[in-house]
Amino acid sequence: MKYKYLSHTADAKFIAFGKNIDEVFENSALAMFNILGETKKVKSNKKFKININAKNYERLLYDFLEELLFLLETESLFLSKIKNLKIGKDLSLSCIVEGDDIQNYELKGDIKAVTYSDMVIKKTDKGYEATVVVDI
Amino acid sequence: MKIKKISKNVWEIPRENEMNAPVRVFASEKLLKAIKQDDCIKQGINVSTLPGIYGKSIMMPDAHQGYGFPIGGVAAFDVENGCISPGGVGFDINCGVRLLASDLDITKIKLKINELMEELFNNIPCGVGKDSKLKLSDEDFEKVLNTGLKWALEKGYAIQDDLDRCEENGHMQTADASKVSPRARKRGRNQLGTLGAGNHFVDVMYVDEIYDKEVAEVFGITKKNQVVVLIHSGSRGLGHQVCSDYLKKMEDEFPDIIKNLPDRNLTYSPTKSKLSKDYLSAMSAAANYGWCNRQLIAYHSRLVFNKLFGDDGSLNTIYDVAHNIVKIEEYKIDGEMKKVYVHRKGATRAFGPGHKEIPEVYRNVGQPIIIPGSMGTASYVLVGTDKAMNETFSSTPHGAGRIMSRHEASNTFNEEGVRKNLTEKNIYLKSASKAGIIQEAPEVYKDIDEVIKVTDEVGIGKKVAKLIPVGVING
Numbered sequence: 048m049k050y051k052y053l054s055h056t057a058d059a060k061f062i063a064f065g066k067n068i069d070e071v072f073e074n075s076a077l078a079m080f081n082i083l084g085e086t087k088k089v090k091s092n093k094k095f096k097i098n099i100n101a102k103n104y105e106r107l108l109y110d111f112l113e114e115l116l117f118l119l120e121t122e123s124l125f126l127s128k129i130k131n132l133k134i135g136k137d138l139s140l141s142c143i144v145e146g147d148d149i150q151n152y153e154l155k156g157d158i159k160a161v162t163y164s165d166m167v168i169k170k171t172d173k174g175y176e177a178t179v180v181v182d183i
Numbered sequence: 184m185k186i187k188k189i190s191k192n193v194w195e196i197p198r199e200n201e202m203n204a205p206v207r208v209f210a211s212e213k214l215l216k217a218i219k220q221d222d223c224i225k226q227g228i229n230v231s232t233l234p235g236i237y238g239k240s241i242m243m244p245d246a247h248q249g250y251g252f253p254i255g256g257v258a259a260f261d262v263e264n265g266c267i268s269p270g271g272v273g274f275d276i277n278c279g280v281r282l283l284a285s286d287l288d289i290t291k292i293k294l295k296i297n298e299l300m301e302e303l304f305n306n307i308p309c310g311v312g313k314d315s316k317l318k319l320s321d322e323d324f325e326k327v328l329n330t331g332l333k334w335a336l337e338k339g340y341a342i343q344d345d346l347d348r349c350e351e352n353g354h355m356q357t358a359d360a361s362k363v364s365p366r367a368r369k370r371g372r373n374q375l376g377t378l379g380a381g382n383h384f385v386d387v388m389y390v391d392e393i394y395d396k397e398v399a400e401v402f403g404i405t406k407k408n409q410v411v412v413l414i415h416s417g418s419r420g421l422g423h424q425v426c427s428d429y430l431k432k433m434e435d436e437f438p439d440i441i442k443n444l445p446d447r448n449l450t451y452s453p454t455k456s457k458l459s460k461d462y463l464s465a466m467s468a469a470a471n472y473g474w475c476n477r478q479l480i481a482y483h484s485r486l487v488f489n490k491l492f493g494d495d496g497s498l499n500t501i502y503d504v505a506h507n508i509v510k511i512e513e514y515k516i517d518g519e520m521k522k523v524y525v526h527r528k529g530a531t532r533a534f535g536p537g538h539k540e541i542p543e544v545y546r547n548v549g550q551p552i553i554i555p556g557s558m559g560t561a562s563y564v565l566v567g568t569d570k571a572m573n574e575t576f577s578s579t580p581h582g583a584g585r586i587m588s589r590h591e592a593s594n595t596f597n598e599e600g601v602r603k604n605l606t607e608k609n610i611y612l613k614s615a616s617k618a619g620i621i622q623e624a625p626e627v628y629k630d631i632d633e634v635i636k637v638t639d640e641v642g643i644g645k646k647v648a649k650l651i652p653v654g655v656i657n658g
Contacts, residue, residue, distance in 0.1 A: 155618035157380035163447035164250030
């Protein structure tokens with residue numbers, strides 16, 4: 048399982064899984080965009096590079112998801128996939144995101160903001176997991 | 184956790200351990216049961232641990248789980264030794280409502296309701312990723328942020344009466360556009376005058392019942408069946424980014440604070456810090472943007488009404504009020520007048536009669552309060568009271584309050600069912616998305632009539648009029 052949604056009255060809460068930290072970040076992004084619609088069905092017509100860094104994993108995840116939200120609002124990007132996501136030991140993240148114009152799809156939700164509420168990134172027996180609440 | 188009953192509709196969680204104040208919940212037994220279903224009381228307790236809190240961490244009858252602060256939460260902090268928390272305002276800064284009244288009778292509207300709702304839907308951009316028709320110059324954008332409705336007045340999108348009947352006259356003087364980041368500006372640039380998605384809406388309604396004829400008349404609600412328009416939207420991506428930017432700035436500047444908090448989204452800066460001042464300047468600019476946003480939606484609604492109904496279709500602003508904001512206000516605390524930072528996260532300001540910040544036309548009776556229900560239920564107009572001044576830092580509920588998550592709603596309802604329900608109630612629905620219809624089904628909210636009953640009984644707002652929808656645009 049890449050991610051699952053948890054119960055939250057007003058917003059969306061999810062937990063993303065991965066065998067390593069890179070995969071957890073990738074699956075968190077997919078979990079966030081699947082609130083809008085099925086990312087599997089989105090074409091790859093647009094491409095953007097992301098390069099960010101932060102002081103800790105929580106902040107890096109927050110910044111990463113917020114960067115995707117920024118691309119959604121300013122470049123009309125509906126994410127389809129993430130390629131070559133790598134997080135360095137210095138907490139720098141680089142990847143290529145692909146997707147299509149959001150106007151081409153029927154949506155099942157909106158995302159206003161990434162929040163810090165209940166955010167946890169932890170190591171488990173199987174790898175890593177991240178819990179995120181997004182304001183919708 | 185012990186919840187103690189204080190009196191009818193009033194509950195308290197006594198101060199213990201890390202708490203700096205008790206938590207007070209205003210709810211009937213029925214609403215308390217709903218409130219207890221999620222984690223919002225725990226969030227109310229978390230707020231009570233913040234420094235410099237005065238009185239109580241307050242939870243409204245419509246409270247539910249939010250992020251950091253509960254939605255329907257109110258907390259006031261000392262201006263010297265307290266804190267300011269962007270999470271206590273929320274991501275959608277100056278999310279709020281505007282109520283406009285016409286002279287039309289509902290019978291006139293009903294004949295043209297399809298045409299009216301289609302026209303409104305075509306003229307107000309709504310839904311995810313729908314850009315504004317407005318192309319703003321750099322100079323105009325700066326003015327929107329710094330001067331709010333003054334800009335709208337200058338451009339002919341507003342009349343003086345709109346400014347006179349708006350919280351802060353639609354212009355927070357503490358605004359400073361230079362404190363709004365380029366990212367926030369970029370997100371907000373193409374969204375001015377757009378409704379957004381989620382729970383944002385434009386409703387065409389009629390006055391179903393008048394409880395206080397005298398006050399209603401002062402507000403411009405003159406008769407039963409009078410047509411009104413209710414707009415719910417906020418500061419769009421710009422406000423969301425301002426909140427996000429300052430949460431992170433506070434984390435960077437005060438790393439020890441965030442480390443010791445029960446929830447990272449509660450992060451704050453001490454009131455006297457420069458960062459607090461910067462946040463207030465940026466938040467005020469976002470609030471100005473929010474007022475201009477609702478003003479433009481009102482402007483386009485006016486054009487449609489005038490086109491279809493001529494002069495009879497004129498829409499006059501009754502009031503425009505924020506429900507996500509932090510303000511400096513003055514209260515009598517321990518016998519002394521004190522300035523505090525009141526955070527309202529999903530709560531409406533409710534000043535009683537005589538308060539100097541109420542528009543002059545309403546000053547004798549109190550501030551109009553507008554509390555929307557869901558798309559299939561009533562909304563209410565209330566008036567502010569002195570009791571709210573003493574009990575809740577002049578705050579009252581902001582809506583029905585969700586009870587069911589959007590995810591659960593998607594698994595429980597379908598589009599046809601919700602449409603049928605609304606059609607049976609003679610409500611014409613236009614929505615930017617199918618999902619929006621399902622996720623905003625009336626059943627996902629608490630009982631608005633019960634929320635209003637508690638508000639009125641506790642006295643933190645008195646009922647003036649009940650409004651019933653005939654047309655809904657869902658974002």
